[in-house]
Amino acid sequence: MAVVNYTETHGHFPPAYQVGPDGRPWHSWRVLILPFIEGHELFKRYRFDEPWDGPNNSRLANQMPKTLAYSGAGQTTTTNYLAVVGKETMWPGPTGRNRSDIKDALNETILIVENNGLGVHWMEPRDLVFDTMSFGFDDPNGVSSWYKYPAVVTTDDAVVRLSKEMAPEALRAALTVAGGEQLSAGGHGWTVIADGRDRPRK
Numbered sequence: 001m002a003v004v005n006y007t008e009t010h011g012h013f014p015p016a017y018q019v020g021p022d023g024r025p026w027h028s029w030r031v032l033i034l035p036f037i038e039g040h041e042l043f044k045r046y047r048f049d050e051p052w053d054g055p056n057n058s059r060l061a062n063q064m065p066k067t068l069a070y071s072g073a074g075q076t077t078t079t080n081y082l083a084v085v086g087k088e089t090m091w092p093g094p095t096g097r098n099r100s101d102i103k104d105a106l107n108e109t110i111l112i113v114e115n116n117g118l119g120v121h122w123m124e125p126r127d128l129v130f131d132t133m134s135f136g137f138d139d140p141n142g143v144s145s146w147y148k149y150p151a152v153v154t155t156d157d158a159v160v161r162l163s164k165e166m167a168p169e170a171l172r173a174a175l176t177v178a179g180g181e182q183l184s185a186g187g188h189g190w191t192v193i194a195d196g197r198d199r200p201r202k
Contacts, residue, residue, distance in 0.1 A: 002036035002067075003029075003111060004157050009036075012098050016083050016091035017125035018048070025125035026051040029083060029091070030068055037067050052123040064122040070146055079122040080145075082115045086130025088176040090155060103178035106156035110174045113152045114145045130175060135168035143171065 007013050014033060020026035027048060034043035042063055047056045062076045069075040083091040090097055090111050102109060113128065117140025120126050134142035143150045143162065151161045152174075162171075173179055 001157060002033045005036040006033050012096040013090065015094050015096040016085045016127060017094060019094050020051055028052065028123055028125040030079060030122055037065050039065050052125060057123065061123065068122045073146065077121050079120055080114055080116060081112050082120060083127040084113060084130050084133065084175050085127050089130050090177055101177055102155060104176065104180065107154050107158060108174055109155040109177055110152045111155045113143045114150045116140065116144045116146050135171045137164050137166065
């Protein structure tokens with residue numbers, strides 16, 4: 001919902017990251033959506049004139065909003081929600097996508113994935129990379145979870161539980177915005193669930 005609200009406010013989806021004057025990624029999309037996850041005050045204290053791990057921003061490291069980690073996991077700095085960055089995905093890089101870029105069905109296009117194992121700091125402008133990530137089931141370098149079945153959020157803001165039977169090719173297809181794949185016809189191996197936390201843990 002936060003990404004949807006950001007999109008409605010700014011007219012485009014958030015970029016995967018913002019770059020600094022040195023040309024490197026400085027700020028994550030997770031920081032950009034803070035005002036939309038009840039993080040207004042934290043967003044005000046974050047400084048965009050220094051990188052995410054600069055002297056001021058480092059003081060905010062342990063103030064991660066609870067919505068950026070698994071419920072009940074007790075994590076204070078490591079996020080479990082990542083983008084998948086790539087020119088064909090919802091997150092092409094430092095430029096946010098327009099809705100008109102999405103040619104595939106919104107309910108079959110992945111926006112955010114769960115991850116358990118990559119160890120990404122919630123402010124760090126680091127996510128999964130489409131060209132190098134794993135498309136296997138529950139791999140730490142891909143879609144993975146501390147729940148029995150990992151889940152993703154689709155571009156229409158639905159939470160979808162993945163199946164162990166989901167083929168790597170189907171996951172790859174669901175991560176692209178304009179591949180033209182007909183996932184529904186092929187049985188893509190996922191189930192829409194009302195609450196992503198309502199799943200058995202491992």
